[in-house]
Amino acid sequence: MSDANETSQAPKKPAGRRKFELDPALAAYKGVWVFIEHERGKVHTVSWELLGEGRKLADKLGVELAGVVLGTPGDMSRSFCAEAFRHGADLCYLMEDELLKDYRNEPFTKGLTDLVNRYQPEILLLGATTQGRDLAGSVATTLQTGLTADCTELAIDPENRSLAATRPTFGGSLLCTIVTLNYRPQMATVRPRVMAMPERDESRSGRIVEHPLGIVEASIITKVLEFIPDNLQDKPQLAFADIIVAGGRGLKKPENFHLIWELAKVLGAEVGATRPLVQDGWVEADRQVGQSGKTVRPKLYIAAGISGAVQHRVGMEASDVIIAINSDPNAPIFDFATYGIVGNAMTILPALTEAFRQHLATAKLAG
Amino acid sequence: MHIVVCIKQVPDSAQIRVHPVTNTIMRQGVPAIVNPYDLYSLEEALRLKDKYGGRVTVLSMGPPQAEAALRKAISFGADDAILVTDRVFAGSDTLATSYALASAIRQIQKDMPVDMVFAGKQTIDGDTAQVGPGIAKRLDMQLLTYVSSIPALDMENREITVERRAEGGVQVLRTKLPCLVTVLEGNNEMRFATMANMFRAARYPLKVWDKDGAGIEDITKTGLKGSPTIVSKVFAPTAKTVKAEIIDTESNQPKDLAVTLLAKMFTQHPQLQREIGKSAN
Ligand SMILES: Cc1cc2nc3c(=O)[nH]c(=O)nc-3n(C[C@H](O)[C@H](O)[C@H](O)COP(=O)(O)OP(=O)(O)OC[C@H]3O[C@@H](n4cnc5c(N)ncnc54)[C@H](O)[C@@H]3O)c2cc1C
Ligand SMILES: Nc1ncnc2c1ncn2[C@@H]1O[C@H](COP(=O)(O)O)[C@@H](O)[C@H]1O
Numbered sequence: 296m297s298d299a300n301e302t303s304q305a306p307k308k309p310a311g312r313r314k315f316e317l318d319p320a321l322a323a324y325k326g327v328w329v330f331i332e333h334e335r336g337k338v339h340t341v342s343w344e345l346l347g348e349g350r351k352l353a354d355k356l357g358v359e360l361a362g363v364v365l366g367t368p369g370d371m372s373r374s375f376c377a378e379a380f381r382h383g384a385d386l387c388y389l390m391e392d393e394l395l396k397d398y399r400n401e402p403f404t405k406g407l408t409d410l411v412n413r414y415q416p417e418i419l420l421l422g423a424t425t426q427g428r429d430l431a432g433s434v435a436t437t438l439q440t441g442l443t444a445d446c447t448e449l450a451i452d453p454e455n456r457s458l459a460a461t462r463p464t465f466g467g468s469l470l471c472t473i474v475t476l477n478y479r480p481q482m483a484t485v486r487p488r489v490m491a492m493p494e495r496d497e498s499r500s501g502r503i504v505e506h507p508l509g510i511v512e513a514s515i516i517t518k519v520l521e522f523i524p525d526n527l528q529d530k531p532q533l534a535f536a537d538i539i540v541a542g543g544r545g546l547k548k549p550e551n552f553h554l555i556w557e558l559a560k561v562l563g564a565e566v567g568a569t570r571p572l573v574q575d576g577w578v579e580a581d582r583q584v585g586q587s588g589k590t591v592r593p594k595l596y597i598a599a600g601i602s603g604a605v606q607h608r609v610g611m612e613a614s615d616v617i618i619a620i621n622s623d624p625n626a627p628i629f630d631f632a633t634y635g636i637v638g639n640a641m642t643i644l645p646a647l648t649e650a651f652r653q654h655l656a657t658a659k660l661a662g
Numbered sequence: 663m664h665i666v667v668c669i670k671q672v673p674d675s676a677q678i679r680v681h682p683v684t685n686t687i688m689r690q691g692v693p694a695i696v697n698p699y700d701l702y703s704l705e706e707a708l709r710l711k712d713k714y715g716g717r718v719t720v721l722s723m724g725p726p727q728a729e730a731a732l733r734k735a736i737s738f739g740a741d742d743a744i745l746v747t748d749r750v751f752a753g754s755d756t757l758a759t760s761y762a763l764a765s766a767i768r769q770i771q772k773d774m775p776v777d778m779v780f781a782g783k784q785t786i787d788g789d790t791a792q793v794g795p796g797i798a799k800r801l802d803m804q805l806l807t808y809v810s811s812i813p814a815l816d817m818e819n820r821e822i823t824v825e826r827r828a829e830g831g832v833q834v835l836r837t838k839l840p841c842l843v844t845v846l847e848g849n850n851e852m853r854f855a856t857m858a859n860m861f862r863a864a865r866y867p868l869k870v871w872d873k874d875g876a877g878i879e880d881i882t883k884t885g886l887k888g889s890p891t892i893v894s895k896v897f898a899p900t901a902k903t904v905k906a907e908i909i910d911t912e913s914n915q916p917k918d919l920a921v922t923l924l925a926k927m928f929t930q931h932p933q934l935q936r937e938i939g940k941s942a943n
Contacts, residue, residue: 466675
């Protein structure tokens, strides 16, 4: 994306409707790849979400979808490939080496760059995670190609078959679509939970293409001394919560936030918040929903005292059902919520908590 | 020890407004600030200097006004400041930006070897987190992103140990200098500028480099020409066509509203019944 100095200016070279001739050497680049990110024996779910999205792109282009697995020799790496097939991949590029045990920039950059140069994909997608961003930036620079970060939408331009990657810009108030015309592969990262999880198909399988890493430990300068896993019990798990109750500045005082917790407790829900509340220390940063926080896709999202600013909206609008409680009938959140209650959150929340409690009690009696 | 800290001047995005009709950015009056994430890395660099001695040079590429960001950094305690500014850099994407900055760092190296480069985790305008890794690759430096702390630095053996945020945990890494570090937010806070440093900042003879000063060898790798990514359109998020169904009751008592809402919701979305029962158990 136009970074540095001119981010703010209107595009100088509108590329959308422009005809262009792809360099013949680049036309040989075919196929859509998804980097399968894993750590401590577990694949990051963003990789499956990307396979779901990659499948659509590959079908539109009429090409194959590949997963790329860099890992240690043995069953685990192969099981990652098998899972990739079940999530839509036609084939997997597999690089097995003991040196790929933990993520490190150097061997992973070398491995992925070699694979790209050898098998030439036209599109390469990675998760916008601490690992994916570290790797994507390095690989794109090594390959001297374009990389679009944190995309919220990926499409194929029907005119020139190029990847049209859409992402928020100017602090999220606008969106921009970015293309990489005469460079391959076209690279993009996408944050977890932005794309839907594809249906898993147990019957699917695919072929594996193996390729060696070809370096020795002595040539790798950075060493992993230790990995200290997060204590998951202590951390809110918003990304995969089915129900979220979130509060915003409309709650007025930190003391009122307990109304959110009480409703969440009755529903067995996670608690979320807008950025101002996190900044003011009402709740921990891990509970922030939005552009600079978590992206969530629950079945039910209850937003109380939240205006629905675009930076919050992008993090939660994929929720199946959104209930908004806001005293201002013109609050932007009513433009995209499913149900709205115009009123004071401090009186509506307890009423809602009670209504859900009774509903659950009745449902239990009914068996 | 010599650390180069890359900082960028950015519009304070919290204050950016979009014109409701034309969908253009209204920048008048939007203050320019030092990218907030760069202050975490500058502070971390200054702490290393406090502990191990040496110099901190701040480097920025941008329009002439970016001078203000560099002077700010001097007031916090940076020793030297270099502004890389030239029309050829206009329209640079992250690949072209990292090319120009890496080239400038090579020039800096000619005067004094660089042991470490610090960059912010990301900018709040470009927001890509790509420029840091790009510089590291171009300068063939070890890359350490999302660093939360630097428990050890051994200048004799030129070894550094860092804790790095990974998915699901913290990686403890040891590597050799020179390296490029991007610093995670929230683990330090920028110090206050001292009176003496504020005076120094005001008088400091800023180094301003054009493309030749920055040692740019291949001009086609800079600016719009050197940027593989092209913005093809900028637009406002589309308004959803279906607005929220506003729950209304005759009395508008909270209790009635809540009961009506639940009845409506469970009729129209029966699957939520199961979902809620499941979570609540
Ligand atoms: C670069 C950038 C990144 C950002 N990232 C995020 C992000 O990740 N997440 C995020 O949330 N924000 C983010 N923001 C901030 C965002 O722009 C908004 O400022 C923020 O979401 C607003 O929070 P809010 O809805 O709690 O507060 P407000 O916008 O102040 O809204 C409060 C709402 O409460 C209503 N209200 C008042 N009294 C009551 C009452 N008694 N009962 C019911 N309703 C009441 C008001 O009508 C109003 O609509 C970001 C901003 C920028 C610039
Ligand atoms: N024009 C620039 N001048 C100096 N440093 C920059 C510039 N652009 C980006 N950086 C550095 O690279 C980091 C990441 O930027 P970005 O890739 O835009 O998110 C920033 O936090 C800065 O440290």
